[in-house]
Amino acid sequence: MGKQGKKHHGRSHSRLREDDDPLPSSAYDSEPPQQQHPLTIDEFPLEEEEKEAKYKYEEQSSCDLPSKFVLYQRSVQSPKGDISYMQKFFWTYVGGRLPLHLREDFCGTALISAEWLRSDSRRTAVGVDLDIEALTWGLENNVQQVGADAYSRICLFHGNVLHSLTNAKCIKSASLGSENYKSLRETEDNSGSVTDDDEADLIKKLEVSENVQDYCGQKESSFPAADIVCAFNYSCCCLQSRSELVLYFKQAWSAISKKGGIFVMDLYGGTSSEHALKLRRRYEDFMYVWEQEDFNIINRTTKISLHFYLSKNQRSLRYAFSYHWRLWTLPEIKDCLEEAGFNSVHFWMREMPNIQERREVEEFEVNDNVKYEEISSFNQKDAWNAYIVGIANKVEKRS
Template sequence: MIWWKMAVQSPRGDLSYCRRFHQTYIGSHEPRHLREDFCGTALLAATWCRGGVFRSAVGLDLDRPTLDWGARHNGEMLGGSAQHQLALLEGNVLDPADSALLVPFPEAGPEASASQSSASDETHLLRYLRHVAAALDQARGGIFVADLLGGPAAERDLTLPRHNSTTGLGYTWVQSGFDPVTRRMTGTIRLREMDGREARRYNFHYDWRMWTVPDVRELLRQAGFSTTYDASAGDGGRTSDTSGSQEASGSDSEESEGEADFQPHEDLDPEARQRLQRGWSAYIVAVLAPQPG
């Protein structure tokens, strides 16, 4: 089982890495089930299901209109009977009853997905991570994957115009208001029309607590995960390369498209480590090892 949440999604690259992490840390059996917390429009979960009839996914989010939009647009890409592979639920990941709703496919393997950006303080984040560990398959094991960003590039005011080569649409990422004491950062995505004008009515606003890799690793240990790993990319990694495709078939070759240059931190060369001084993006992979017997 894979547990996942990403702030800015490039589904093909994200899923390729997830499958690679699962094979490396859990075993050779193909993961079947993905859980996506704070799922929004559930693009990642829907793309996962599209990779094969044996796959299933569930997503949880607080915002019903967003879930409905995702069901209409991303869920429909599954087509016909395949739509039963995806379940989108409204609820709070910090509520044990709502969190328990996310395991409607008991026969599925142990993958899941989740993002820390909405957990605003250490108590809430630890509580959430304990729910994650409890929901994973204790017998077969599973992984929890999340992404983090940080460094000076994530802590200063900036405006970055971006373009999605797949959809042809553009947007501007506006970052402002980082507080070094509370480590909270606010940001806005301003979509642009095809003619380049900003479509202000489609703005997305974020209020994030910026966690460090050591902080999250320690909380994962307290939550009951046996091991954690990180894979890093310099210069903000994912934050500076967000042109991922909006659809994928799920095959190995196609899922590999859209990957950023993520490497285990200990394998980074001196030049890559130098780039981390400006800004970084990292996957955190928490492993719940299979129980013997």
């Protein structure tokens, strides 16, 4: 999950109005703190100090700590912004009907899907992720908040986006969270994540639990085909080879309605993305740190880690999320989307604040007034963020 690792300084949901054009999610585009608090460097050590044993997650009982997913969602995601842009892209490139059916690939806690359901009672969502812990947490904490009918309009699949969902498990469950998710939390290790054994246990429980509604019953095919397929917070960077990327884009194309639709993903780049870097942002009650390791120019890979430092009692969740990413380029993505069947590909970009002009470790702020714009030419910058939109005009293709 997400500068994104995914990212920057967007707008707070609570400040969004109907007529706002909010910024998307991604580490650069996350929502800002409501209030800036003048915290000292001693309260939030960085660099070498970060490595000291002072901040030890192991030292406290995990019930004192907020979930790593709560911190992630607050720091990294901005679902209203993403949905606002997806709607704009759909109306621009497809039009003629309201986009009602979303497929959120690499969905994690399915925050975007939950917001999609909330935005219109006719809307449906399908989410897919490999991480059962994120999916179950999202069902309990995001989907459940939408309202009683939300479960009937969503299916979260525990599966691989590279494969058909025919054999994936749909983990729709009203009772999953209270029983099984609790037991999962109890088996969390000190890093705040579940071990492989715990995960296997949870999956087994889910499969045998009579309380789980429709665990294997409801399939992707019972949901309308997607108007929009999305893959946010740089998730396509999880795919390391060109063949995997094309295979995934073919799956995304297949999931789109015969009436046509769009695929939307995000990507970051710029000179600052190709070397080691640490960015931080302070919130009222915690600090979020995005750590980017050295960048391998042979295969364009890097490791991204997200850390959270809580103000209360100097607690920390270091390495709450870690990813090995291949940083794809815009032309590579375009080539692969076209090879997978998309008719055209559009880039919407915005420049991000220049990190090079500051210190290596710096707080990142984003000017809320800077919107994404469709471009056909963009000179290299220190940092940029992009929405990439693939158009699947299937009606035209068939005729």
